[in-house]
Amino acid sequence: MNSKTRGSTARKAKEGLRVTGMYVFLVVICVVIIYPILWIIFSSFNPSQSMFSSTLIPKEMSLSNYVWLFTSPDSDYLLWFCNSMKISLTVMVLQVALVSFTAYAYSRFSFRGKKFGLLIFMVLQILPLTSAMIAFYALGILLGLVQNHAHAYLIAIYVGSAIPGNTYLVKGYLDNIPKELDEAAYLDGAGNFTTFFLIVMPLAKPILAVQALWAFMTPLQDFVIAKLIIREPELNTLAVGLQSFVSGSMTGGTQMQFTKFAAGSLLIALPIALLYIFLQKYLISGLTAGGTKG
Known part of the structure; x- marks a missing residue:
């Protein structure tokens, strides 16, 4: 050889x-x-x-x-599920709407402080949400939001904290949509809002679908912030409520209901899976796009 x-x-x-x-x-x-x-x-x-x-x-x-989760008088699972769906759907709609406007403004317009604003957004997205827990709690107590409007305050936290990073991501996607389309629309008499809704946003569906999925999942998966803000048992989200199964608080500390916890946590995946199926045709291109540019 x-x-x-x-x-x-x-x-x-x-x-x-x-x-x-x-x-x-x-x-x-x-x-x-x-x-x-x-x-x-x-x-x-x-x-x-x-x-x-x-x-x-x-x-x-x-x-x-x-069966126990949905029929037992000792179970508040359906209430927790409704609370979580209310928060998740509201966060999804508000986050997609606000991020779309801010990303469009940064992508299409020139204004004083634009580069500095993008720099601040980039810095803010590095910080984890939990780093501001004490500030969120103190502010909520001072304004009475924790005591009286816990769900609304949670929605504001989830939406506001997601705007910087997601604006940066969506802006990168919008930068790849030719501005000549906007100019052609202006020549045809379209204004900024018409161009935004009828020209740019339909082309940005993939990245908006990704944003919608992430926004919907965040309240369902978050335990730390929700546990910090929610004080009334009837306002519990799924994550906070299910924790009572494994902490023993539901049974006075005498028994930990692990299999009920497993059943309840498994059901959380169903609405996420349904939304994923609904948005699937947009998600593939959206997940591979949005790289920052310039």
Whole structure:
């Protein structure tokens, strides 16, 4: 076997090891991701309340946990679900609307302080929402929003905190829409609002779909801010309410209802999945777009 053949064989062996290692890594990642999901799914059908089971698939499967969530007088799950949907839908509409206006202004108009404003937006998006928890709480107490308008205050926090980063993202997408379209619309007699609603926004549907999905998911997934602001049990969101199942507060600390928690948390994915299916045709191009520019 000459050196050229040996070199080719070595390269093939090296490439084979690389591909094998990649597949092994992907399999491990899939197991790490899929196993907890399967555990939650099968736990939700477990009639007992134990966190642990001798097998992944319970020996007896039942819908009792789901039935309990919606029919038991001790369950406020439907109330929590309605609270979360109200907040999520409102946040989604307001966030998409406000981010659209601000991103359009930064993309299409020149004004004093534009670069400084974008710089501030870039800095603000680096800071996590939880870094302002104390400020949010203190301001809410001083204005009486925590005591009297907890849901409205939560909506304001979610929407306001998302504007800087999302404006920067949507602006990057709008920058790629040719301004010649705006100029052609102006020549035809269209004003700024007509151009915004009939020319630019229809072309920006992919990035707006991404914004809508993110905005809808945030209140459903957030526990820390909601727990800080909400003080009345009847105002609980799903994340805050479900925490009472595993903290034992629902049963006075005597029992932790892990399987009911699994059933309730699994149902949170349903509205997100439905919205994803509805927006799916826009999401692929939207998720790969929006890179900042200039």
